[in-house]
Amino acid sequence: MAILPLIYSPDPLLKKISEPVAEVNDEIRQLLDDMVETMHDRQGIGLAAVQVGVLKRILVMDLGYGSKRYAEAGGEGESNPIHMVNPEIVASSDEENIYEEGCLSFPGQFAEVIRPKMVTIEYLDYDGNKQRVDCDELLSTCVQHEIDHLNGITFVDHLSRVKRNMILKKLEKQFKHNM
Numbered sequence: 001m002a003i004l005p006l007i008y009s010p011d012p013l014l015k016k017i018s019e020p021v022a023e024v025n026d027e028i029r030q031l032l033d034d035m036v037e038t039m040h041d042r043q044g045i046g047l048a049a050v051q052v053g054v055l056k057r058i059l060v061m062d063l064g065y066g067s068k069r070y071a072e073a074g075g076e077g078e079s080n081p082i083h084m085v086n087p088e089i090v091a092s093s094d095e096e097n098i099y100e101e102g103c104l105s106f107p108g109q110f111a112e113v114i115r116p117k118m119v120t121i122e123y124l125d126y127d128g129n130k131q132r133v134d135c136d137e138l139l140s141t142c143v144q145h146e147i148d149h150l151n152g153i154t155f156v157d158h159l160s161r162v163k164r165n166m167i168l169k170k171l172e173k174q175f176k177h178n179m
């Protein structure tokens with residue numbers, strides 16, 4: 001396993017649409033493993049392949065391990081990674097939910113985003129088997145955020161122009177400061 005370098009906004013790759021995966025083979029599983037390790041290293045709860053510069057429809061999530069959110073809740077965090085290849089939202093609720101979202105490609109930036117409260121996802125798992133899962137609460141928010149990445153959309157695209165520009169400016173300043 002390896003920790004992969006992340007890309008950050010405003011990298012133009014983040015606006016690109018990722019390509020479907022033809023087959024879940026060892027090369028894809030290696031990428032999935034590396035993505036989980038990278039996500040854990042950065043204390044993220046979700047990561048899309050585009051964020052490590054790979055334009056494939058792949059995402060990983062782990063709500064229980066390493067995340068700050070989990071630590072704040074007083075948990076130790078147990079690893080329970082979810083791997084999704086070619087995920088698709090096949091149903092979503094009318095009811096909505098608001099979560100404060102962050103993104104490993106927008107370090108230190110957070111904003112409240114409104115999304116459908118529940119979604120049903122179809123995807124291929126680590127072994128290439130077709131799965132269908134109903135997602136609610138944080139898992140629902142997370143999977144929608146990650147699927148957005150596969151379509152070239154980031155969480156700031158859900159905000160008003162004013163809020164989005166504020167975040168982009170802050171990020172620019174932060175990067176200048178750190179370089």
Ligand SMILES: [Zn+2]
Pocket residue numbers: 102103104105145146149155
């Ligand atoms: Zn993200």
